[in-house]
Amino acid sequence: MGPSGSGKSTLLNLIAGLDRPTSGRIVVDGMEVAGSNEADLARFRRLRVGFVFQFFHLLNNLNVFDNVLIAAQLAGGPEATARVRVQQLLNELGVAAKGRQYPAKLSGGERQRVAIARALVNRPAVLLADEPTGALDSHTGEQVMKLLSGFNLRGQTVLLATHDIELARRYARRVINLRDGRLVGDAG
Amino acid sequence: MKPVLKQALSGIRRHRLQTGVVFVIAALAITVGAMGGTLLVQTSSPYDRAFGELAGPHLLVTFDGRNVGRSAVAATAALPDVTASAGPWATAGIPFEIGSHKFGLGLLARDDPGGNLDRVQVVQGRWIGGLGEIVVTRSFAIGNHVSIGDRITSLGSGDKPVLTVVGEAVDIDPSTNRGWVSSGELQSLTPKEAQQGFEMAYRFRSAATRADIRADVKAIENTLPAGAVTAYASYFDFKDSYDFNNSLILTFLLAFAALALGAVAVIVANVVTGAVLASYREIGILKAIGFTPRQVVMVFVIQMLIPALAAAVVGIPLGALAAKPLLDAAADAMGLPPPSALAPGVDAVVLLAGLGIVAAAAALPAWRAGRLNAVTAITVGAAPSGRWSDSLHGRLGWWKLPRPVAVGVGDAFARPLRGALTAIAILVGVATLVFASGLYSAILKFNDLFTSANYQVTVSRLGGFSDAATLDLLQKQTATQLVVGERELELALPGQVDPVPARIVRGPSAQLGYRLADGRWFSGVDEAVVGVVLNPYKWHVGQTVDVVLEGRPIKLHITGTCYCFFSLTLDWSTLVAVTPSAEPTNYFVQLRPGANADAYVKSLFLAQPDFLAPQVVGSGSGFNIEGALDGLVTALAVILSAIAGLGVFNTLLLTTRERVRDIAILRTLGMTPAQVTAMVITSACVLGVVGSILGIPAGIVLYNYLVDAMARVANFTISSSSFAIAINPLQLGLVALGGILVALAGAVLPARWASRGPVASVLNIE
Numbered sequence: 003m004g005p006s007g008s009g010k011s012t013l014l015n016l017i018a019g020l021d022r023p024t025s026g027r028i029v030v031d032g033m034e035v036a037g038s039n040e041a042d043l044a045r046f047r048r049l050r051v052g053f054v055f056q057f058f059h060l061l062n063n064l065n066v067f068d069n070v071l072i073a074a075q076l077a078g079g080p081e082a083t084a085r086v087r088v089q090q091l092l093n094e095l096g097v098a099a100k101g102r103q104y105p106a107k108l109s110g111g112e113r114q115r116v117a118i119a120r121a122l123v124n125r126p127a128v129l130l131a132d133e134p135t136g137a138l139d140s141h142t143g144e145q146v147m148k149l150l151s152g153f154n155l156r157g158q159t160v161l162l163a164t165h166d167i168e169l170a171r172r173y174a175r176r177v178i179n180l181r182d183g184r185l186v187g188d189a190g
Numbered sequence: 191m192k193p194v195l196k197q198a199l200s201g202i203r204r205h206r207l208q209t210g211v212v213f214v215i216a217a218l219a220i221t222v223g224a225m226g227g228t229l230l231v232q233t234s235s236p237y238d239r240a241f242g243e244l245a246g247p248h249l250l251v252t253f254d255g256r257n258v259g260r261s262a263v264a265a266t267a268a269l270p271d272v273t274a275s276a277g278p279w280a281t282a283g284i285p286f287e288i289g290s291h292k293f294g295l296g297l298l299a300r301d302d303p304g305g306n307l308d309r310v311q312v313v314q315g316r317w318i319g320g321l322g323e324i325v326v327t328r329s330f331a332i333g334n335h336v337s338i339g340d341r342i343t344s345l346g347s348g349d350k351p352v353l354t355v356v357g358e359a360v361d362i363d364p365s366t367n368r369g370w371v372s373s374g375e376l377q378s379l380t381p382k383e384a385q386q387g388f389e390m391a392y393r394f395r396s397a398a399t400r401a402d403i404r405a406d407v408k409a410i411e412n413t414l415p416a417g418a419v420t421a422y423a424s425y426f427d428f429k430d431s432y433d434f435n436n437s438l439i440l441t442f443l444l445a446f447a448a449l450a451l452g453a454v455a456v457i458v459a460n461v462v463t464g465a466v467l468a469s470y471r472e473i474g475i476l477k478a479i480g481f482t483p484r485q486v487v488m489v490f491v492i493q494m495l496i497p498a499l500a501a502a503v504v505g506i507p508l509g510a511l512a513a514k515p516l517l518d519a520a521a522d523a524m525g526l527p528p529p530s531a532l533a534p535g536v537d538a539v540v541l542l543a544g545l546g547i548v549a550a551a552a553a554l555p556a557w558r559a560g561r562l563n564a565v566t567a568i569t570v571g572a573a574p575s576g577r578w579s580d581s582l583h584g585r586l587g588w589w590k591l592p593r594p595v596a597v598g599v600g601d602a603f604a605r606p607l608r609g610a611l612t613a614i615a616i617l618v619g620v621a622t623l624v625f626a627s628g629l630y631s632a633i634l635k636f637n638d639l640f641t642s643a644n645y646q647v648t649v650s651r652l653g654g655f656s657d658a659a660t661l662d663l664l665q666k667q668t669a670t671q672l673v674v675g676e677r678e679l680e681l682a683l684p685g686q687v688d689p690v691p692a693r694i695v696r697g698p699s700a701q702l703g704y705r706l707a708d709g710r711w712f713s714g715v716d717e718a719v720v721g722v723v724l725n726p727y728k729w730h731v732g733q734t735v736d737v738v739l740e741g742r743p744i745k746l747h748i749t750g751t752c753y754c755f756f757s758l759t760l761d762w763s764t765l766v767a768v769t770p771s772a773e774p775t776n777y778f779v780q781l782r783p784g785a786n787a788d789a790y791v792k793s794l795f796l797a798q799p800d801f802l803a804p805q806v807v808g809s810g811s812g813f814n815i816e817g818a819l820d821g822l823v824t825a826l827a828v829i830l831s832a833i834a835g836l837g838v839f840n841t842l843l844l845t846t847r848e849r850v851r852d853i854a855i856l857r858t859l860g861m862t863p864a865q866v867t868a869m870v871i872t873s874a875c876v877l878g879v880v881g882s883i884l885g886i887p888a889g890i891v892l893y894n895y896l897v898d899a900m901a902r903v904a905n906f907t908i909s910s911s912s913f914a915i916a917i918n919p920l921q922l923g924l925v926a927l928g929g930i931l932v933a934l935a936g937a938v939l940p941a942r943w944a945s946r947g948p949v950a951s952v953l954n955i956e
Contacts, residue, residue: 015950020858040946041862048860059855059953063604073859075593120859 003163003170004180010163013180014130017161018051019043031127048077052121054150056133058113060105060120066092067101070120077124084123091119095149111142118149122158129153131162135169147173194485197476198492201469209497211840212462212548216501217508218833220544224509227536232517232529237429239529246362247274247308247391249403251410251422252281255386258418263388266410276307277390280373282380283803285345285795293334294803295326295369298389299376308361308391310370314338315357318372325357326369344379351378362428367803387420400426400689462551463611466490466559473559483560490556491549498548505544506537512825594865597856598872601845602880609877612841616881617888619834620929624889625896627921632897639753644703645674645778646787649794650803657773663797664777669785674699675774677765681758682738683727690727690737692718696762696774704759709750715767718760719750725757742768831932834881838874838936846870846944853944854952863945870941871934878933882926889925 004010015021016028019035028035031050038046047053060069067088074084092098095115097108105113114134121129131150135143151173154160164170170177179187202209232239240246253263260278267275280299287293303310303317303325310317313328315338326336336342340355359370371379380386392410396402403424411419469490476486514531603609651660657675664673675696680689700711707722709731720729729735733748744767746760765772781790787806794804846853853866861869 011950018858020950020953041864044857044860044862044865046860047858053858055953059851059858061852061855063600063852072593072597072856076856076860076865124860 003165003167003174003177004186005165007182008165008180009183010165010180011132012183014053014132014161014163017128018053018130019046020053048073049124050127052124052126052129054114054117054121054129054131054134056136058105058110058117058137060113060116062105065102065104066097066108066116069105069116070123073120074123087123088119091122092116095119109142110138111145114138114142114146115149118146118153122153128159128161131160133164134162135164135166143169193481194488195492197481197489198496201472201489201493202496205493207843208840209493211836211843212494213497213501215833215836215840216498216544216548217505218829218836220498220502220505220540221508221512222829222833223540223544224506224537225512226509227540228510228513228531228533229516231533231536232513232531240360241362241425244309244311244360244362245305245307246425246428247276248394248397249392249406249422249424250308250363251390251392251407252420253278253388253390253414253418254420255280255388257416258388258414260388262414262418263390266390266413267392269409269413271395271406271409272392273395274307274393275390276305278388279390280376280386281389282346282376282386284379286342287345288334288336288340288342293367295330295367297324297376297379298368298370299373300370301373303359303370307393310359310361312357312359315355317357317359318370319356320372321375322351322353323356324353324369324371325359326355327367328358328360330367330369331355331358346379353379362425363423367805397425400424459547459551459611462494462548463555463608466494466552466555470559470562473556474562483557486560487553487556490552494548494552495545498545502541502544506540509540510537592868594861594869595872598869599876601849601869602873602876604845604849608841608844612837613877613881613884615837616834616878616929616933617885619830619932620882620885620925621889621892622830623925623928624886624922625893627925628889628893629897631918631921639705643754643778644701645672645780646785646807647779647781647790647794648805648807649777649779650805651775651777655798655802660777660802663794663802664779667790667793669781669790670779671782671785672701672780673697674702674778674780675762676776676778677772677774678776679740679765684736684738684743690757692739692758692760693756694760694762694765694772695778699759699761702778702780705753707751707753709748711752712749712759712761714761715763716744716746716760717749717764718746718758719752719754720748720758721754721756722751739765740768740772744768831928834929835932835936838877838933839939840936841877842870842874842937842940845873846940850944850947850952853947854949857949858953866945867941870944871937874933874937874941875930878930881933882929885929886922886926 012021016023017030017035019028019038023036026036030046033046033050035043035046061072064072070088070091071084074087075081089098089101092101095118097112097115097119100108100112100116105116108116114137118129118134121131129150134150135146138146147169150160150162154175162174177187177189178185179189260280263278266272282297283294284297285294300310301318303312310325312325314331315325318325324342330336336355338355338357341352342355344351344353353371353375392406394402394406397406403426407419407422473486473490476489481489510531510533517529517531649660649664651657661673661675664670677694679692679694681692682689700713704711704719706719709719712719727735729748731748731750735746735748737744737746744764746758746764752759762772762774779790781787791804791806794802856869857866
């Protein structure tokens with residue numbers, strides 16, 4: 003948790019291997035992220051992390067089902083199994099009825115549910131969520147947080163970046179405070 | 191206007207790569223345009239152009255110096271129908287040697303190359319400055335490898351004077367073995383027993399038809415003693431000679447120029463349209479801050495016109511430079527003066543057309559975007575349509591393609607208009623190359639068909655040496671295998687003004703091996719073979735035609751059509767039946783296998799240096815048509831490939847820029863750099879395959895259509911079907927593969943950028 007510019011997004015990007023640190027090491031699930039090449043990082047992202055963005059970042063030219071399925075297809079594995087998993091996640095997140103629709107037709111909350119489904123489809127070791135409620139109204143944001151919390155309660159590690167203290171207090175098991183790129187508190 | 195200009199200039203600064211691509215493509219296109227336009231203008235009607243530049247005469251007459259004097263010849267200038275004249279110039283046929291090579295030259299004593307009629311144009315070196323110097327025809331210099339500064343020895347007189355070649359020149363007379371010396375020189379070079387004469391050039395009041403020309407010759411003959419006029423050649427003869435000798439290279443140049451212009455227009459339009467379509471979002475923003483639709487259009491037109499204008503500054507001189515060697519080669523082939531590669535009218539048209547195409551290609555999509563409301567423009571600019579990908583992705587899923595490949599296939603036509611325009615650019619390039627390589631093969635085949643006759647030496651008999659003596663001399667040569675005598679005559683047609691040129695051959699002419707397009711070779715009296723070209727009356731096999739041979743009406747039965755540059759070829763028995771004393775003037779000699787044609791010609795020179803003019807077949811012109819066409823097809827392939835490749839590069843650059851966010855998302859989901867590259871390359875491959883596959887039939891259709899059209903223009907009686915096999919499947923396959931490779935080459939950089947670009951910074955900006 004931390005205010006704008008504190009380094010929350012940068013930390014998540016570093017953990018996901020989307021950015022490279024200028025110094026130091028990053029180890030995720032036993033893997034040295036900072037020293038890996040681009041191809042290894044891509045495979046790492048497919049299998050070990052899922053990313054949920056503030057602005058959803060769905061692929062506008064794919065429908066809902068394909069937006070989730072494409073992550074599973076990139077990870078490899080049987081197509082039929084992937085399709086079952088996608089359908090199961092869409093059901094679980096309450097957007098199964100929107101499977102044939104395109105992102106442009108969805109509400110913000112629906113888009114974020116689809117983004118969560120996509121992030122979880124490969125059963126990642128850690129789910130990274132960068133201000134997942136930042137572009138949603140409070141009611142919808144609350145729904146999204148409940149969903150993430152539910153997954154967390156069922157064993158999914160979730161690392162969520164937010165500037166909302168109230169949100170952190172209500173849902174987080176551990177809150178780490180950042181300011182100007184430095185760790186200033188860890189309420190473990 | 192200030193904000194419009196400011197916005198346009200800032201657009202250029204911000205989109206430097208895009209501007210660079212527009213500049214390079216426009217420069218290449220304008221180069222091809224200037225080159226094509228210059229070729230189109232400067233090679234069309236070459237004879238008419240040369241006739242004007244050289245003040246060509248209607249008639250050139252040669253007089254026998256033994257039967258008429260200079261003053262009587264000069265007096266013919268005063269005949270009532272003569273409107274202009276030049277000469278008389280003394281003339282003589284002189285044998286020469288350079289090293290071990292002997293040759294004959296028809297020399298004209300002429301001090302001044304200028305004048306108001308029949309001018310001679312020096313194309314290299316200078317005109318004669320005095321005694322001991324000679325200027326030769328350009329075609330003779332090329333064909334005999336004679337250069338300025340070479341010293342040639344006259345064999346006409348005992349003291350064997352030596353002349354220095356000081357210049358190469360052209361005039362309207364297409365015959366090759368000619369030269370000019372100063373008026374004081376000719377006498378000392380001429381053998382005592384040789385025929386001396388005069389040549390004079392005329393223009394007449396009435397010279398519109400061959401009949402008019404014959405009447406003019408008659409008028410000259412009537413004022414002079416019998417036997418004064420030994421020969422004449424009219425501008426019809428010269429024009430005919432140019433027309434069929436040069437139709438091949440000219441049709442190719444003209445077709446190339448027209449096609450290249452069409453191809454570059456399509457490609458430039460594609461690139462500029464693509465660039466503006468990619469800026470919809472920016473257009474929306476401009477409108478949101480208060481730009482009117484007209485101002486929006488102006489911003490993009492100026493943004494595209496500035497690099498196009500810079501391209502024109504580079505492209506027009508480059509085009510002229512590129513056209514120069516081809517113009518020179520074509521002029522050399524025709525023995526005409528090389529036309530200037532600077533054609534201000536053409537350059538102005540190319541400049542205006544180039545800028546016009548760019549402006550229109552920029553204005554149309556900008557106008558369309560300018561009419562949208564700001565929010566819609568921003569939205570349209572942000573995302574490709576979904577419907578397309580819906581059906582496509584469904585089908586690709588069914589094909590079980592790897593996901594990056596499937597996404598790449600969908601991306602190729604994510605913007606259908608842009609994808610289609612890029613595929614069209616490749617299609618046009620492939621079609622043009624199919625056409626060019628087809629025509630190139632056809633021309634070589636055509637050339638091969640027309641030069642198929644199997645004789646190696648021609649011998650012209652000059653006055654003073656009998657047919658019997660000539661035949662005896664030729665038969666005595668051990669290398670001689672076969673001799674066919676030949677005489678050229680004009681056959682009058684009842685009811686027609688213009689006669690038909692005919693060639694009458696004596697001996698086993700069938701063994702000369704002329705290729706037949708149809709029917710059989712003639713076998714006796716009153717039978718004839720008609721040429722596939724110069725067949726103005728469209729005579730065909732089986733037809734019987736009425737003609738007048740040496741004043742007597744006869745009926746000729748057409749037995750075949752041959753690939754030969756003569757309207758009619760008939761057997762000697764037909765002429766003998768009318769004129770029993772007729773003799774050939776030329777002889778075609780087929781040599782025994784392994785005999786050396788040059789050595790044969792030399793031995794004839796030694797045996798009879800004055801009255802026989804032997805020549806190795808094909809040695810008259812040094813112009814290498816295959817070399818010129820090779821160069822042209824290669825240049826065409828390189829330029830069109832570069833333009834098409836840049837077109838693909840531009841499209842993929844726009845697509846990857848536009849999809850930078852999507853690519854970043856895919857990389858976040860675990861797409862490897864290799865998979866991103868595969869995705870972009872797949873898009874290019876799809877465009878290349880579609881363009882190439884459609885380009886091949888389009889090229890064949892174009893080829894058939896244009897070859898038929900050219901055949902009609904050239905009065906050929908053969909159609910493109912005769913040349914259908916000229917395009918072989920391997921060539922087609924290579925051209926198609928080339929189209930795909932060009933598309934892939936255009937994709938390399940965008941693919942690299944897409945796979946290595948930043949991810950986090952793209953996704954964190956919204």
